[in-house]
Amino acid sequence: MNTNRRIAVVAGVLFIIATGADLISRLVLVQPILGAPDYLTRISANEGRVLMGALFLLIGAVAASGIAIALYPVLRKHDEGLAIGSVAFRLIEGAFYLGIVVCLLVLVTVSRESANAGTSAPSIRESTAALVMATRDALGQVAVLTFGLGGFMYYWVFYRSRLVPRWLSAWGLVAVTSLMVSGLLVMLGLVEPLSLAQIVLALPIAVQEMVLAGWLIAKGFNPRAVSSAPANASVPAGVTSLAGAQTL
Secondary structure: EEEEEEEHHHHHHHHHHHHHHHHHHHHHHHHHHHOOOOOHHHHHHHHHHHHHHHHHHHHHHHHHHHHHHHHHHHHHOOHHHHHHHHHHHHHHHHHHHHHHHHHHHHHHHHHHHHHHHOOOHHHHHHHHHHHHHHHHHHHHHHHHHHHHHHHHHHHHHHHHHOOOOOOHHHHHHHHHHHHHHHHHHOOOOOOOOOOHHHHHHHHHHHHHHHHHHHHHHHOOOHHHHHHHOOOOOOOOHHHHHHEEEEHO
């Protein structure tokens, strides 16, 4: 297996891990508990489930950052600026998700203290929990936008370079735009986080990433696109000009 083929397989596996871990964390483990009116009581009764959700979210955050890092050696040959940008934004996205993991751990601690204290000063703990929940939601909204920006960059490189079929990269461009729109709608208070409207707008990118992952694992990058990458794509223009002047 050559290097480019190995990169494609690694990136495909990371796409699956990132999407799968995020969906399990949010929709299966965490949201059914945090979405309830008595979420502090439910967290206290389901600590293990919330902690498992935090673990899956952590795995997803690491995998999401790893996607752009894995793709970088191939993308930089076609557009180094966008390749670096995609890595930067996906690392920022991962940092925001780590912040959400911390929020989940804090909520577990607050719920535990609330259960131990009984009826003693419940409003203080409820206020603290509400603040942590608001922070979690804000981090999630910004993470969606940073993911969208990073994803748009590498899908644009995919589209221009034809490293993957253009229908697949075009699908990614449209889907990631739809996801960013959903994030903006949540930030503006027009839809609720993880509401049906946001899920519908986010669904295209989840499906597209699974199709892309399957393509990368099964097919890899287009060999013609890989071989036709400009030899000096990753060399700064000033260095190229200097080399030319020295040759003359």
